[in-house]
Amino acid sequence: MRFAVYRKDGQAGLAVAAAGDDVFHGLTEDETGYPGSLETLIKAGADLAKVGAALLAAPMVDLATVTLAPPVSQPGKILCVGLNYAAHARETGREAPTYPTIFVRFPSTLIGAGAALVRPRASEQLDYEAELVAVIGTGGRHIAKADALHHVVGYSAFNDGSVRDYQGKSTQWTMGKNFDATGAFGPVFVTADELPPGGSGLRIQARLNGETVQDSTTDDMIFDIEALIVFLSEVMTLEPGDIIVSGTPSGVGIARTPPLFLRPGDVCEIEIEGIGILRNPVIAEA
Structure with a gap:
């Protein structure tokens, strides 16, 4: 899976695209079902396959219309x-x-x-x-x-x-x-x-x-x-x-x-x- 970290209308968002697919689906932090930032999920040891599968049911996100952020903004190292x-x-x-x-x-x-x-x-x-x-x-x-x-x-x-x-x-x-x-x-x-x-x-x-x-x-x-x-x-x-x-x-x-x-x-x-x-x-x- 491919994950995109973004901001839209001042809200943090997370989107996902399945393997071989260029269509992203995602949610912002003010929407029900937002799983948290990718950084938080990685640091918590979350099952990204499970997170991604759930996000695929979310609305489509056109990455050209949002502000992309680094996948991890505050790495420890x-x-x-x-x-x-x-x-x-x-x-x-x-x-x-x-x-x-x-x-x-x-x-x-x-x-x-x-x-x-x-x-x-x-x-x-x-x-x-x-x-x-x-x-x-x-x-x-x-x-x-x-x-x-x-x-x-x-x-x-x-x-x-x-x-x-x-x-x-x-x-x-x-x-x-x-x-x-x-x-x-x-x-x-x-x-x-x-x-x-x-x-x-x-x-x-x-x-x-x-x-x-x-x-x-x-x-x-x-x-x-x-x-x-x-x-x-x-x-x-x-x-x-x-x-x-x-x-x-x-x-x-x-x-x-x-x-x-x-x-x-x-x-x-x-x-x-x-x-x-x-x-x-x-x-x-x-």
Whole structure:
């Protein structure tokens, strides 16, 4: 199933579409039968198949007429992975890592599909990065590889907007990865049963103003979702609602000659096979 988190007339809503169907059905929080936010349901360990089946009886929702929100707006952890596609590591001139390069984002960076990515006043070097997100549904520590994918409840797409000059100001990437409204997340959440295990073999693309700038598959990951869960849970307890933003393929703007950065008026699209298109305009910070 695919779930869409949205707002309509000031009310939070949740909609669902069955596998292979593009028609969404949903309810807002002021309507009888609203099951709660997707985030609340995931963190409570709810049976999403049961929730979705009930929502399919609700009225149709045209996603073009509502405001889409991130599938999870307040993750406990936003764990991001750098240099995790072999071709991307090569284009940066670095050796492929032997241990995952982990950095974090904060919820204040997140926006939904259709919302504006904001190029900050401080920089003109806002870059795009197409990424697959894995959402943790079952928490755990010291998770075995054989069990790792059982902890993933679903997947989504992400544009890890990166302010490159700030990313390079120190050996830590936190500042360049945490400007407000630079992390687009959506457009929908797809339950794990709808995709290949670990989201493997999915085509992943980025387009800027209709021109393809990244085009790869998730098979180029150095550390797949399974491996990332093992590495991360060795260090920390993963909790329901945490998200893993699993890295970007080659083709990023900073690696081009001349560099290609997002400008006000641009439209950036991230498309992942089986998930959909995450589309966001770009504006300048007021």
